[in-house]
Amino acid sequence: MTEENYYQASTYSGILTTKLEGEHRYDVCVVGGGVTGLSSAIHLAEKGFQVCVLEAQKIGHGASGRNGGQFIFGFGSEMPTVRKLVGESEAKKLWELSLEAIQVTHELVEKHHIDCDWQWGHVHTAVKTRQVRELSDFREDLISHYNYDLEWLEGNSLMDQVASTRYLAGVKDQQSGHLHPLKYTLGLAKAAQEMGIDLFEESPVQNWLEKDEVSLSLPNASLKTNYLVLAGNAYLGSLGKKLSQRLMPVGTYMIATEPLGSTRAGQLLPKNIAVADVNFVLDYFRLSADQRLLFGGGVSYSRIPPVDVRNYLRKRMLKVFPSLVDVKLEYGWGGLVGITMNRMPNFGRLAPNVFLAQGFSGHGVALTGLAGKLMAEVISGTAERFDVMSQIPHLPFPGGPLFRMPALLLGTTWYRLRDIL
Numbered sequence: 001m002t003e004e005n006y007y008q009a010s011t012y013s014g015i016l017t018t019k020l021e022g023e024h025r026y027d028v029c030v031v032g033g034g035v036t037g038l039s040s041a042i043h044l045a046e047k048g049f050q051v052c053v054l055e056a057q058k059i060g061h062g063a064s065g066r067n068g069g070q071f072i073f074g075f076g077s078e079m080p081t082v083r084k085l086v087g088e089s090e091a092k093k094l095w096e097l098s099l100e101a102i103q104v105t106h107e108l109v110e111k112h113h114i115d116c117d118w119q120w121g122h123v124h125t126a127v128k129t130r131q132v133r134e135l136s137d138f139r140e141d142l143i144s145h146y147n148y149d150l151e152w153l154e155g156n157s158l159m160d161q162v163a164s165t166r167y168l169a170g171v172k173d174q175q176s177g178h179l180h181p182l183k184y185t186l187g188l189a190k191a192a193q194e195m196g197i198d199l200f201e202e203s204p205v206q207n208w209l210e211k212d213e214v215s216l217s218l219p220n221a222s223l224k225t226n227y228l229v230l231a232g233n234a235y236l237g238s239l240g241k242k243l244s245q246r247l248m249p250v251g252t253y254m255i256a257t258e259p260l261g262s263t264r265a266g267q268l269l270p271k272n273i274a275v276a277d278v279n280f281v282l283d284y285f286r287l288s289a290d291q292r293l294l295f296g297g298g299v300s301y302s303r304i305p306p307v308d309v310r311n312y313l314r315k316r317m318l319k320v321f322p323s324l325v326d327v328k329l330e331y332g333w334g335g336l337v338g339i340t341m342n343r344m345p346n347f348g349r350l351a352p353n354v355f356l357a358q359g360f361s362g363h364g365v366a367l368t369g370l371a372g373k374l375m376a377e378v379i380s381g382t383a384e385r386f387d388v389m390s391q392i393p394h395l396p397f398p399g400g401p402l403f404r405m406p407a408l409l410l411g412t413t414w415y416r417l418r419d420i421l
């Protein structure tokens with residue numbers, strides 16, 4: 001697919017960086033110039049650490065610069081499943097951390113004056129009768145366990161938010177919403193530079209070795225650091241060999257229409273909220289600031305994109321908004337999302353001074369900001385909240401590195417069928 005990412009076309013980078021060359025030393029080295037890496041660097045610098053960020057490509061090259069932009073409460077796994085996994089009291093802490101993630105994201109945006117088209121409001125929608133019941137149970141569960149209420153939408157109240165007859169019901173969360181992910185990521189990068197953090201682009205870390213301190217090797221450089229943060233997520237490739245059993249990089253895709261104009265855009269999403277349906281292979285969409293429909297969907301477990309991404313997503317988009325039949329698509333792109341077996345984030349330590357956060361399983365827009373805050377807490381000696389995350393039990397994907405994909409494909413066929421039935 002020709003990669004035409006709307007976010008790149010609508011963002012001015014505004015940061016100047018170099019490649020890392022020669023020998024260097026830092027208190028903390030962060031691998032990965034996405035939100036996990038940049039938020040870690042910012043929170044660490046606030047605590048007085050001397051930090052650098054090493055990015056293999058360009059800042060925002062990974063999922064942080066190409067996602068749906070939807071910041072959403074909770075996790076990829078629903079709370080009843082989380083409770084079974086970790087028990088009532090840890091689940092409550094996790095729930096609260098998921099709300100804090102949105103707060104941290106908002107604080108970063110406000111504190112560093114990042115202009116990233118922030119909009120409040122998010123709706124989950126049901127496509128099938130069975131899902132109306134599931135959505136209602138989901139809402140009741142949040143009220144009874146966490147005293148958290150979502151607005152129930154049906155009929156006119158639903159049409160007022162999402163003017164599509166495809167949906168039978170919805171729940172609205174006013175504390176979730178959407179933003180321009182690349183403007184946010186580059187805004188964090190600019191703030192990091194202003195705080196004295198060194199950012200290096202086109203600087204792929206090839207290897208790391210831990211003794212008392214950590215040594216990193218790059219093509220024309222080497223670096224010693226007291227602490228290493230691995231924030232490469234689904235893009236970490238061979239550097240993440242030790243982590244790969246717990247993480248499956250999965251392809252997902254997006255399109256952007258031509259600008260629709262305010263009248264037509266307002267007829268689709270009158271309150272400018274973000275929407276995601278509750279199918280296993282979900283559709284997610286929202287308006288951009290220049291009134292395009294940004295529509296995402298589809299997953300590729302083989303990471304091979306559908307033959308014609310634009311056409312594939314166009315058909316899905318027309319099921320939601322048939323009136324867009326005459327509208328041109330101007331951009332189509334894809335990216336890798338890192339998922340775990342249980343759809344909960346995977347935080348941990350590979351050595352006493354080597355930390356990682358990955359596998360946000362489709363909830364990374366908000367959780368990555370929080371990951372950076374918790375990373376700074378653990379490195380500065382307060383491990384408690386980081387460990388609420390790191391103690392979530394994770395199973396490896398069945399089948400090992402070679403056979404995990406076929407095993408996952410078999411496992412997911414049932415869920416895809418449920419989307420259709």
Ligand SMILES: Cc1cc2nc3c(=O)[nH]c(=O)nc-3n(C[C@H](O)[C@H](O)[C@H](O)COP(=O)(O)OP(=O)(O)OC[C@H]3O[C@@H](n4cnc5c(N)ncnc54)[C@H](O)[C@@H]3O)c2cc1C
Pocket residue numbers: 031032033034035036037054055056057058059060061062063064065066067068069070071072203204205206231232233234235236237239252253254284296334335336337338357358360361362363364365366368
């Ligand atoms: C199309 C798409 C839509 C999505 N939509 C949503 C959404 O609407 N809401 C939501 O919550 N989540 C969404 N996600 C998921 C979300 O984008 C991610 O969870 C989040 O951006 C992960 O951020 P990160 O900083 O951990 O990793 P990334 O942003 O992927 O950054 C990792 C970086 O590490 C760099 N790197 C890797 N290896 C090395 C190395 N060896 N040396 C140096 N650098 C290295 C990579 O180049 C990359 O830039 C979506 C993802 C995709 C792909």
